[in-house]
Amino acid sequence: MYLENTPKLGITVSLVNTSLIGQRSESAGYTYSLFDELKRAFSIWINLLKILIQWKKTNIVHFNSNCSPKGLVRDYLSVLLIKLFSIPIVFHCHCNVPDQLSESRVGFYFLKNIIKLVDRVIVLNSRSRNFISANFQVAPDIVPNFINLDLVDLKRKRVVRKLKKLTFTGHIRRSKGILEILKVAKDFPELTFYLIGPMTENLEAEEPIGSNVKLLGSMDHEQVLDFLRKSDLFVFPSHTEGFSVSMLEAMASGLPVVATDVGANADMIESKGGIIIPTNDVFALKKAIERMKDVNLRKKMSIFNITKVKNNYTSEIVLNKYLNIYKLLV
The missing domain is CATH 3.40.50.2000 (Glycogen Phosphorylase B;)
Structure with missing residues (x-):
């Protein structure tokens, strides 16, 4: 770019x-x-x-x-x-x-x-x-x-009242916190976790993949952006990052974020656009997702993230x- x-x-x-x-x-x-x-x-x-x-x-x-x-x-x-x-x-x-x-x-x-x-x-x-x-x-x-301005969803659709679709984009591997997602998904059978990206490690032997976890594989860029716009929450429990473009695109799509305290994640959402949690902490991830069921909280975070990207990234x-x-x- x-x-x-x-x-x-x-x-x-x-x-x-x-x-x-x-x-x-x-x-x-x-x-x-x-x-x-x-x-x-x-x-x-x-x-x-x-x-x-x-x-x-x-x-x-x-x-x-x-x-x-x-x-x-x-x-x-x-x-x-x-x-x-x-x-x-x-x-x-x-x-x-x-x-x-x-x-x-x-x-x-x-x-x-x-x-x-x-x-x-x-x-x-x-x-x-x-x-x-x-x-x-x-x-x-x-x-x-950074991303181009035309990718920022300035007319974000109304945030739905009921949390349903949680999305992750990136490589499907341990270092991206996928095992934590698989574990926490068991506690939320009413939610669907969509994992978009190539699977570069076989994780199923360590943690069974529940029926509410959907492995969608690689998609082209437009498909990913379209999927983000139709999601309710971006989940990103990565163990290490520099400055995540995946998270940036989720913010530009108006998604609230649950992310680990690594790299630029905290710089990006400032606790106003999402919830920052420790790495390798399934309990903290579960607690953060539970908090995100509050539709008013997600509305505020959605507005903050779109504005943050528009004005900074x-x-x-x-x-x-x-x-x-x-x-x-x-």
């Missing part, structure tokens, strides 16, 4: 690499070998070098990283290469930084040295900003993910944040 929208700002972008790498690709069900990773690294460096030599009008390098420990080694070498050309570097951490680095000395070391070299650091959420500020004495800019607003950062460096 960044590439699709940058022409509106009068910016020309050259893309160096789009590969899924490191821990993020593993969590999405992909695997990679050391040989594959080295091939990707050399491909990145060669393409980057070609662009820096041939395209002499490069003003800024915007460097996206998932901050996996292995990936940060490659990122550090890439940043050193860019520095040879004296071009300002914006280093963008597309993850929840504490989750990636809290137990990795290697990752911590290389991110520390990357931050010393770059001109600006961007993160997705306040947790990442606080972690970097405390450990590296740098104040990063928070720039969230649309492409025009977020891309202008990027532009303001770029202007400081050129």
